[in-house]
Structure formats: structure tokens, C-alpha cells
Amino acid sequence: MLRLTEIKLPLGHPPEDLRTAVLAKLAGPEAELVSFEVFRRANDARRKSAILMVYTVDVVVTDEAAVLARHAGDRNVQPTPDMAYRHVAQAPAGLAKRPVVIGAGPCGLFAGLILAEMGYKPIILERGKVVRERTKDTWDLWRRGKLHPESNVQFGEGGAGTFSDGKLYSQIKDPRFLSRKVLTEFVAAGAPPEILTEAHPHVGTFRLVTMVEAMREKVEALGGEYRFGHKVEDFDVVEEGGQRRLVGLHLQDGGYIEADHVVLALGHSARDTFRTLYDRGVHIEAKPFSLGFRIEHPQSWIDRARFGTSAGHKDLGAAAYSLSHHCSNGRTVYSFCMCPGGTVVAAASEPGRVVTNGMSQYSRNERNANAGIVVGITPDEDYPGHPLAGIELQRHWESQAFVAGGGTYAAPGQRVGDFLAGKPSISLGEVVPSYRPGVTPTDLSTCLPDFAIAAIREALPAFARQIPGFDHADAVLTGVETRTSSPVRITRGKDFQSLNTLGLYPAGEGAGYAGGILSASIDGIKVAEAVARNIVG
Numbered sequence: 126m127l128r129l130t131e132i133k134l135p136l137g138h139p140p141e142d143l144r145t146a147v148l149a150k151l152a153g154p155e156a157e158l159v160s161f162e163v164f165r166r167a168n169d170a171r172r173k174s175a176i177l178m179v180y181t182v183d184v185v186v187t188d189e190a191a192v193l194a195r196h197a198g199d200r201n202v203q204p205t206p207d208m209a210y211r212h213v214a215q216a217p218a219g220l221a222k223r224p225v226v227i228g229a230g231p232c233g234l235f236a237g238l239i240l241a242e243m244g245y246k247p248i249i250l251e252r253g254k255v256v257r258e259r260t261k262d263t264w265d266l267w268r269r270g271k272l273h274p275e276s277n278v279q280f281g282e283g284g285a286g287t288f289s290d291g292k293l294y295s296q297i298k299d300p301r302f303l304s305r306k307v308l309t310e311f312v313a314a315g316a317p318p319e320i321l322t323e324a325h326p327h328v329g330t331f332r333l334v335t336m337v338e339a340m341r342e343k344v345e346a347l348g349g350e351y352r353f354g355h356k357v358e359d360f361d362v363v364e365e366g367g368q369r370r371l372v373g374l375h376l377q378d379g380g381y382i383e384a385d386h387v388v389l390a391l392g393h394s395a396r397d398t399f400r401t402l403y404d405r406g407v408h409i410e411a412k413p414f415s416l417g418f419r420i421e422h423p424q425s426w427i428d429r430a431r432f433g434t435s436a437g438h439k440d441l442g443a444a445a446y447s448l449s450h451h452c453s454n455g456r457t458v459y460s461f462c463m464c465p466g467g468t469v470v471a472a473a474s475e476p477g478r479v480v481t482n483g484m485s486q487y488s489r490n491e492r493n494a495n496a497g498i499v500v501g502i503t504p505d506e507d508y509p510g511h512p513l514a515g516i517e518l519q520r521h522w523e524s525q526a527f528v529a530g531g532g533t534y535a536a537p538g539q540r541v542g543d544f545l546a547g548k549p550s551i552s553l554g555e556v557v558p559s560y561r562p563g564v565t566p567t568d569l570s571t572c573l574p575d576f577a578i579a580a581i582r583e584a585l586p587a588f589a590r591q592i593p594g595f596d597h598a599d600a601v602l603t604g605v606e607t608r609t610s611s612p613v614r615i616t617r618g619k620d621f622q623s624l625n626t627l628g629l630y631p632a633g634e635g636a637g638y639a640g641g642i643l644s645a646s647i648d649g650i651k652v653a654e655a656v657a658r659n660i661v662g
Contacts (some may be wrong), residue, residue, distance in 0.1 A: 126205040127189055129163065129581075132180040136168070136435060147182055150202070151192060159185040161433070167324030168441060173433030177442065179324075198625050212659040214627030216244035223350075224386040224656050225374065227357055230284020231642045232633025233390035234337070235307065235649035236656075237344050243657055246348035248382070250374075252356035252395075253281030256337045258458070263288060266471050270562040278482060279394035279474040282353065283337040285608070285634075286642040288472070290326035290464040290485040293320055295644040307646040314339035317487065325445070326422040328590055329487035357398065358430040360405050362626055369406065369630035385628040386656045389633035390649060393611035394474050396516050399635075408624045409512045410504075410617045412637045414520060415461065415609040416577055417499030418569060418602040419469045419481045420541070421556055422594070424494045430592045443489040446496070450584040454576055458584035461497035461609055465489045467534040468559035471534060478523035479536050481560065481606050493559050497586070497606040500577040507574075508612075515612025526572045530565045537572055537605075538564035542598025545582055551616050564603055570606040612639045621655035630656060 132146050147161050165181035183205050186192050196202035224240055228235045229251035240247040252275055253259055262273040274280075278288045293308060307362050308320050310329065314336040320326035328336065361373035361381075374382045374440060391398055424443055428436035443465030450458050453648030467485030474480070483495045484581035508514035529537035537559055543550040549568035558564040570578045589596040614637030616624045623629040632638065632652040639645035 127184050127186060127192060128181065128203055128205040129184060130181045130201045132182060133169070133177045134180070136176040136178055136440060138178065143180065143182070146180075147184060151184070151186070152195065153192065157186050157188065157192070157622055158295070159187060163322050170432055170441070172429075173435065176432065176435050176441070177561055197422070206302065208302040208305045210303070212243045214243060214661045215244070215653045216657070217661055220245065220660070222383055222385055224384060224660070225250060225384045225387065226388040226390055227374075227494065228284070228390035228395075228633070228635070228647065229271070229282045229351065230390060230391055230392050230633065231286050232639060232645040232649035232652075233388065234340055235310075235646040236388045236390055236632060236653040237349050238310065238340060239650050239653035240656065241344045241347035241349040244348070245657065245660070246350070247344075249349060249351045250343070250355040250357060250376075251282055251351065251353050251355065255353055256282040256287060256334050259283070260334060261458070262471050266473070266534060267561040269364050270407050272473055272476055272534065273612070274474060274476065276474040277474050278470065279608070282341070283490065284334060284392050285394065285482070286645070287333045287337065288470060288482065288484050289642070290462065290467060290483060291330065291487070292462075292641060293326040293328065293454075293643050294324070294645075295641055295645050297647065299647065303647045303650050306650065310340065311336055313374060314343070317351060327487070329489070330484055332487050336582050350570065359401060360407070360629070361403060362407075365383075369626045370428075372385055372624055374534055386660060387629055388432070388466060388652050388656060389615065389629055389631045389636060390633045391419050392633070393608055393635045395635055396623060399516065399613055402615065403513060407626050407629065408499055408563060411508060411512050411515050412610070412612060412618055413501060413503045413616040414515060415459075415497075415499035415501050416573055417458070417461070417497055417606045418573075418604045419483060419495050419560075419606055420498045421469060421493045421495045421558055421601045422493060424466045424596065426594050426597070427478070427494045427592065430594060433522055448588045448591060450587040452580040452583045456580040456581055458498060458580050459500045459501070460568065461499045461606070463494070464497035466491045467495055469495050469536075471536070471562065471649070472608060473523070473534065475520070475523070477527050479526035479530050479534060479605065480523055481536060481603055482608065491559065493556065495559070498581055498602070499606055499609055500573075500580045512613060519607040519612060522573060522605050523607055529567050529569070529572055529604070533562065535563040535565045536560050536603045537567045537569055538601055538603045539567060539569045541585060541600040541602060544569060544602055545585060545596065553601060556597075556599045556601045558601045558603055559620060560603050564601070569602055569604050589633070610640050613636050613637060620659065622659075623651050
């Protein structure tokens, strides 16, 4: 099979035009083409008046060698790579101790799945609840302002990504095509088949819920075991021959699990567990992250700005954007986790604090577009002196947002026009915020450091030069966005084990090695493979 790339056709082209374009790319006799299938589809909207669809196509031809000879040196005509996933080490007979995975988010889910597929029968510990019960608890916060500290947007089966846009793309290098394994498993679990071909696939929250359930059933059918409501309270670490080694886990309910291969797939909000690991001497370092607000515009504004007169075309869907601005004070402001046709959601996990995040359904047909507008911060400059200092910084600004919102889990909000003018909002305008349990018009300058406020005020007009109307006076800012990524890195070596604690395998977003559903899932696969290799020696 051969892979043809950069096949470009006008938006709205007839389906038969793709075959014609494939034949033109092959530049040979029509009989040479046996069949073809689309591997990837994207759009190129750099020219709004002439938007293009861009295809990558896998073809079966009668004589591959002849085609390749004819296209020698053409990087757009190459053999299709082998993208099949292959397991690295099957479980030995009579395995004494089952590997343990802490956390049932995307990283923990794929670590558990890969271990189960190789016969290791992993135990998956999750402090929160099964995804259906967790969804009810999350709605408790959104509808009634009642927070469940162990069952919310951050904690529970599926992890934080369950209540998100469900984006399934990443900028990470993927030479083994592990992303294909992830996407294929998602489709088998009920995701739309289109995620295998779209350049920027997503699934949305409602579909993620059913997918997570289906994948849990697969892990259990392969011998894996889920234990919900099982929070790890402490780590049993011993020192032998000058080396620290994990030998077991203490649970909050008083239980104990002997374990010498533990995947630590915590997620970025397990602050209490980060503290426990630090107290037990596990090597942790502070890591950069970002702080900011969520911004909302009507999706129709973004569609027109990005697609012009083609806005609303079925092949384009809801428009997204990615923005960045380097400010005069040395800071960088950028858009984060942009959710077309979505909502801003309450994402707190601790009492007395307000946190925002973005979420979309698969249809992306809600009225507003939203994105984080965040400022990069670093340990050396902004929270020096302690590996966990970033956590305390997050908590401080989340508490400030709680107060500014009125102390009821309502979020503080401000019209962009008022924010830029440096005056409090006393009411909102044309753009209706989507955050629940509600938005309190106020002055957001009390909710972030002064340097961040100044940077965002500079960036919004700069963004408007790329997307007209981005700084519209009635666009709404809602605070605060603090969970952009983990504030710590639980450092690991080339064998994926903790630098100073054998048997502990830091993984995924909480450990500082991923950012988003796809990259966390891929990291889960890699760590599961490392566990398997270590067990078999």
C-alpha cells in the first residue's frame, strides 16, 4: 500500500473528484489504481475566499515499485507505514504480584488496558466513582453549587478529560504510531469512526462517558480489576542496599496492597497525593504551568472570522483558533483548550475555590465558543523555593476567585470592554456566559497577579488583529483557569521509574509527562510497556 499526501480540492467538491485527484497524483494509467481510502482529512482556511480540503490517501495499486520509481524523490508518494501495535512482553506464568495502576483517567486507562492485554491482570485504583455516578455528582456542582471533593470534574473514572472537548490530537512525536492504537481502541469503544480520519478529531463529553465504560468492561474481561473509592493514603517505601524501593500501598480505608510495580497516573489535581509523595522522599520538582481566564464569544462570530462566507459549511463544522502573543513585560499569553460550540464549566476539586474549564459535546452546537486565555509562569520567577509552591499559588488564586464570585461557587466574570478599561462590570451584555452555577459581574483584576492582568490586557487587542472582534466589549471573561497542566513533575528515568524510588512509575499529566487525552493515553501505553519489561527481566 502507498500513502499519497497533500491532495487538495475545493471545499464542497463532489465525492468523485477525490478519485480523479488520486489518479492525477499517481500520474499513471487508470487501471493501475485498485482501491483507495482516506487516511486523513483537514481543511486549509488560510484564504477565506478559497478554502481547501486537504487529504492523505492510502492506495492499493497493481505495481507499487513502478509507482515509487515514477515518483522518486517525491515525499508526497511513499510506502504506507506499518502502524500496527504490537505488545512487548507477555505476562509470565505464576506472576506473584499484580501490577497496580493508580488513577483511571486516560493515562491509567491505557496503562491498565495494555497490561491487561499482555496478561498481567492489573489492579486499577480510583479515588473517585464510576463515570455515571461521577457525572451526577458533577452536575450537583453545576446545578446546585454543591461540591463533592472526591467526585467532580477532576476526580473519578475517565479523569479530567471526560468533561472537556474530548480533543484527540497532540503535538508530541509519535514514531511508533501509538496514537493510532489509542484512536482505534476509542472507536472500538463507541467513538465515531471519523476520529480515525479527521486531522483534529474530538468526541465530546457524552460519548466519552460511554467509551470509558466500554473500555473498563474490556479491561475487566481480560482479567483487570477496578476498585473505585480506593484512595491511596501512603506509600510503603523501604531502603535496601542503598536503594529506595516501593513495596506496598496504604489505602484510606485502612487496607494495604503489596505492590512493587505501581503506575502513578494521578492527574494534575491530586494535590494531597503530591504532598504525600514529597513527604515520603519521592523526587518531585516544580514545573511551569499557566494561569488565566476563560473567554467566550458567540460561535457565529468565530466562524465568520475564520471561514468568511463559508461559515456554517457542513465540512468545516465549528471554527477553532489558536493564538499567542509575546508581551512587553516578557510574558506570553496564549489560547488554551479552545472549545468550539461549547460551555465553560465549574472544575473545582477543593472547597472554597473556583476553577474553570471548557467542555464541548461531539456536535459542538452550543451558542458560544470558549477558550482559556492564559499566561505562562515559571518556578524560578513566580513560585521559587519549594517543589509544591505552584500548588499553593493555584490555591491562592482559586480562593480569590471564590470570594470575587460571591462565595457560592459562582464564578467572577467581566465584560472584555470593562476589563480593558480597568473598571468593574456591574452587568453583562450581548454575550451570555455559559458557566454554571452562575457568573457574578465584578473586577477580575483581583483574581490574578498584576503581571498576568497587564499581559492579558495587552494580548486581547493583539488577538483581535488576527480574529476581528476578539476584543469585542461584550465578550465575557470568566475566572479562573489554573489547571492548565500539572504544577509538578515527578521525575523519572529512561526506564520510566521514579529517579529515586524503584517500582514507582510516574505517568501522564499529573506526573508532568503529558497534556491532554491523547498524549496522556500514549504515555500510559509506554509506562505499561516499561512495567512489563521490568517484570519479565
